[in-house]
Amino acid sequence: MARTALRVDAVLVQAVIAGALSFAHLHDLAAAAGQDGWKAWAYPVSVDLLLVASWRRLRSDGPSRLAWWWFLIALVASLGANVATAGLLNLQQVPAWLRILVAAWPALAFMGGTLLAHSATDHPAPETPATTPNPEPAASPAPEVIPAAVTEPEEAPALPAAEPGPAAPAVPAPPVPAALVDHARKVADDHQARTGSPIDTETLRARLGVPPQLADAIAAQIA
Secondary structure, three states, rough: OOHHHHHHHHHHHHHHHHHHHHHHHHHHHHOOOOOOOOOHHHHHHHHHOOOOHHHHHHHHHOOOHHHHHHHHHHHHHHHHHHHHHHHHHHOOOOOHHHHHHHHHHHHHHHHHHHHHHHOOOOOOOOOOOOOOOOOOOOOOOOOOOOOOOOOOOOOOOOOOOOOOOOOOOOOOOOOOOOOHHHHHHHHHHHHHHHHOOOOOOOHHHHHHHHHHHHHHHHHHHHO
């Protein structure tokens, strides 16, 4: 437990030292660029707050192009001030372009903080699971049909047998011309040669186009 507390304390001390040095470098650069008084102290606070806000956005909402963009801007501003005050830049004669950047920083930091605080995350929306169809209700069992009592049908009274009526007179067969008989015989021979079976009366009647009675008479003659 003591080792863990010592390691955490050392990290905190290192963070405080690094933050203090970066804070001082940003103050010196802002003061050299013409921002005197309380304004020179406000610049380090603005840079560090933007750096912390963008990093917190990355930690809480995950990877985000907006948060990464403003994190890099704040990091470049902090590292640039550290490098510029390391003797590479004459703080007595700050170039005009650096004065312009320092003067424009408040508006840039305000815009970045506002976007980080009020913009929605740019993560893709999670896909909603497809709705599963409702299971069909189980079919209710058919009601049990109770068979009705079987009753024996009453015997119907026997009807008297109908007396046979007079027989219908026999219809004489119509006369058949000899030429029609010969033609019918050729049709029957052709049918038997093609099918292998003798021609029936219905087929003969259909082939000759004659009435049923005449077809019966012809069939009787060519049989």
